[in-house]
Amino acid sequence: xxxxxxxxxxxxxxxxGAELHCRWxxxxxxxxxxxxxxxxxxxxxxxxxxxYPEGEELINGIRVRRFPVSRPRxxxxxxxxxxxxxxxxxxxxxxxxxxxxxxxxxPKLIHFIRKNQAAYDxxxxxxxxxxxSYWGIHAVPEKSILVxxxxxxxxxxxxxxxxxxxxxxxxxxxxxxxxxxxxSLSRNEHVPGLVVGVGTEVPSSYAADRFRxxxxxxxxxxIYIGRIDQNKGCPHLFDHFLRFKRETGxxxxxxxxxxxxxxxxxxxDVRYLGFxxxxxxxxxxxxxxxxxxxxxxxxxxxxxxxxxxxxxxxxANAKCEVLKGQCLRSNGGLYYENYAEFKEALRLxxxxxxxxxxxxxxxxxYYNANYTWDIVEHKYLKIMNDLGAAR
Amino acid sequence: xxxxxxxxxxxxxxxxxxxxRVNVAEIMARIQKAAAEAPAELSAANEPREAATxxxxxxxxxxxxxxxxxxxxxxxxxxxxxxxxxxxxxxxLMRPFFPVIRLLALPIHEELRxxxxxxxxxxxxxxxxxxxxxxxxxxxxxxxxxAGERMxxxxxxxxxxxxxxxxxxxxxxxxRLLHNxxxxxVVELTKLKVETDxxxxxxxxxxxxxELTQRRERALEEQALK
Numbered sequence: 001x002x003x004x005x006x007x008x009x010x011x012x013x014x015x016x017g018a019e020l021h022c023r024w025x026x027x028x029x030x031x032x033x034x035x036x037x038x039x040x041x042x043x044x045x046x047x048x049x050x051x052y053p054e055g056e057e058l059i060n061g062i063r064v065r066r067f068p069v070s071r072p073r074x075x076x077x078x079x080x081x082x083x084x085x086x087x088x089x090x091x092x093x094x095x096x097x098x099x100x101x102x103x104x105x106x107p108k109l110i111h112f113i114r115k116n117q118a119a120y121d122x123x124x125x126x127x128x129x130x131x132x133s134y135w136g137i138h139a140v141p142e143k144s145i146l147v148x149x150x151x152x153x154x155x156x157x158x159x160x161x162x163x164x165x166x167x168x169x170x171x172x173x174x175x176x177x178x179x180x181x182x183x184s185l186s187r188n189e190h191v192p193g194l195v196v197g198v199g200t201e202v203p204s205s206y207a208a209d210r211f212r213x214x215x216x217x218x219x220x221x222x223i224y225i226g227r228i229d230q231n232k233g234c235p236h237l238f239d240h241f242l243r244f245k246r247e248t249g250x251x252x253x254x255x256x257x258x259x260x261x262x263x264x265x266x267x268x269d270v271r272y273l274g275f276x277x278x279x280x281x282x283x284x285x286x287x288x289x290x291x292x293x294x295x296x297x298x299x300x301x302x303x304x305x306x307x308x309x310x311x312x313x314x315x316a317n318a319k320c321e322v323l324k325g326q327c328l329r330s331n332g333g334l335y336y337e338n339y340a341e342f343k344e345a346l347r348l349x350x351x352x353x354x355x356x357x358x359x360x361x362x363x364x365x366y367y368n369a370n371y372t373w374d375i376v377e378h379k380y381l382k383i384m385n386d387l388g389a390a391r
Numbered sequence: 392x393x394x395x396x397x398x399x400x401x402x403x404x405x406x407x408x409x410x411x412r413v414n415v416a417e418i419m420a421r422i423q424k425a426a427a428e429a430p431a432e433l434s435a436a437n438e439p440r441e442a443a444t445x446x447x448x449x450x451x452x453x454x455x456x457x458x459x460x461x462x463x464x465x466x467x468x469x470x471x472x473x474x475x476x477x478x479x480x481x482x483x484l485m486r487p488f489f490p491v492i493r494l495l496a497l498p499i500h501e502e503l504r505x506x507x508x509x510x511x512x513x514x515x516x517x518x519x520x521x522x523x524x525x526x527x528x529x530x531x532x533x534x535x536x537x538a539g540e541r542m543x544x545x546x547x548x549x550x551x552x553x554x555x556x557x558x559x560x561x562x563x564x565x566x567r568l569l570h571n572x573x574x575x576x577v578v579e580l581t582k583l584k585v586e587t588d589x590x591x592x593x594x595x596x597x598x599x600x601x602e603l604t605q606r607r608e609r610a611l612e613e614q615a616l617k
Contacts, residue, residue, distance in 0.1 A: 089544065328416055331415045338426070341422055344422040344426050345422050355408060358408075359413060359415075
């Protein structure tokens, strides 16, 4: 059995979101069957401009075939089209024009899939909302498996996607909430699907003290890991945290790790550490009292799973149904919808080491039961075996 | 990190948590309840900053403020007066029977606890249902707004369509008039053709007459010359 993973970008430098998710799954599935990756030459997800050379290359033992992007995205035109389809009446052609503009527009990739479909048993498409998934699934619906990585994004309501969700042979969902959302939108209950998610690479050793020494940290701290962005709820986090400090006089600090597109408030207890190595990141996470996840839109928060893998509790934004659902199912974290709840929950977490430990233990047990690589690989194999048996 | 040492200047008061079986839903229900009660406390104290401690942690306060006094109930204080003396004697007399009384009251106590627990769970469910209802109401309002906007747009489209229908009626009238004009033109042209044919016939007759006249003329000339 040979499978092809189809994803918008691929590379060791791309370290987040569906692309990293795809790379990890591909690298683990390689131990079970021949695996290839079909992707674009893009690196920049804003314009999809060609960056990598067209052709084949080996990345961590996997053959990666890259196809050029015929037309980079114009962010202004894309913004106009998106406003039009989200705010005005429109036709299906408008939605398809939006999809073409969203990209990464690579007709050669779709042509390759159509022409070489006999060489692969299944095509696993990552991220429903891009050109490669839409046209790729249309090219080989009977061999396609979709990992939608869907969030509560307004574009998910577009008609083209409702139809798309009824086409693949199977779905690999990241969470129960994602499955419910997609099924309620498209009524695609007849398409088989499993909630799988993704494992995580936890280093064999990590040390909070190493992080404290390296960065001169003392005292308790909360940690946020990820892109520091409006969509990730960071402005609310800053607001809530500073207000919490003012009102309670707590000595707790907030450490931020990741790339930023926002101005970070100038406060002695809010520290931005930039982009850290994996080792530093896990050292920092292991020493944190709580991981804070203020994001509104997540299909599966990898960093939340990493916190649970290290036995750390989580304080999540309840407006993100996935995060709230994960906290409730795992009993591994608390959540908040507004400042009052943030304050109460954080105060409770900070005041009780036993509660933090109990939540962390629950999170770790949940992670071990659902998100270790053995379990994730087994679920992928099960889906493909079930589809093979149904043929 | 010292497990006994609180982090921050304030800390939450003791909350009954079964650490061997932590239930996030229950904890969150209490947190939400405490958070919902917080504004009431604020207004009661009329000191927003200092009174920001919630009912979830009544013993906590900001460092600048003394913690609020818990309600004082002195369970050991002795009652005063004759009535209280009699009560005291009766209590002493009944003391040997206290275990029996407690034993008799135990099932009721258990039942009361179960009822309170059940009521508490019902409250949680009701809170959840209420929140769900609120979310659905918001969603419903949003949909109504959307439907209203769409109706407005439809009305605009209808107006535009009516305008176009009027234009279409005018165009049809013009076409009808043009059709009549065409018909009349055809009739006139046919008449003209008939007239042309008649005139041509007359010209041919005149030509023949002229030819005949010329022949007679030539014949007469010949006769005259002879």
